[in-house]
Amino acid sequence: MKHDLELKVQAWLDGELPDHEARRIGEWIARDAEASALAAELGCIRQAMLRNETAGTLDESREFYWSKIERQIQREAGIRARRGNTLVCALAEIFGALAGWRAGLRACLWLVVQ
């Protein structure tokens, strides 16, 4: 079977085909033994996996697990705050320099005019 047809069988099974195509592919699967066997195999795996995920559980205690999260939240909040402060300082320096430059320019102009 061509690969694109295999993918059509799968898409049909997953309900990913538009209605008219789903009908056409469904009819073909019903007629074709190979397509029907493939659909059965894919469907079987799909069914087996559905709601059969192994439930993972953490060995760590609630407190220990949370402590690392809390520390990281606080550390990153600190970094953000420091970044914010650095930005404010940088802006203040820029404005300060601009203000000084303008004052200097004004003084030069005054001297020229005089």
Add this chain to the structure above:
Amino acid sequence: MDHDKSALEEADLVRMAQKGDMASFEELVARYRDKIYARAYSMMRHEEEALDLSQDAWVKGWQRLAQFQGDSSFITWMTRIVINLCLDQLRKQKRQRAESIEAMEEDGGVERRMPVVQSQSHAGLERVELRERIDRALAQLSHEHRTVLVLHEFEELEYKEIAKRMKCSIGTVMSRLFYARRRMASLLAGLKRESSE
């Protein structure tokens, strides 16, 4: 630490956490930490990595809490965060690998040529046993094949959504899903044979 929050509804805890109440957020972490860890583990298959990524997801969750509008449940929203972190990590690892085994498996050549497994290899198995077998079979898949299966079968995402998250085309998702299922079919059949011998 405030443990009196255990009786509160999820929506109340989320609301309080959004206002900056860390104790409420800690209660949410306690309720869902296993689920978030399980999703990270199913994608990474590495306990320490899954643990770190699950904790990173909670940190991100706290930082983005203001963006949570309640369109989905809180756990669905958190699951999306951990999935995205895992996908980023897998992409990083893939870039770091000079020769990727996954790349060799990508075309699924072997799985395509495999005969269709006729019998229902999992029929008659106890639920616990079936889960264990699925888990063992999943561990043998490549990251790409496992991820697409996890997102489709466990997260029940559509092809389009998986393609968006995995940053690939819908065609690639379909192909990977197909090969992943066929490989699962052969692995589960193999496990069945092993156990009957």
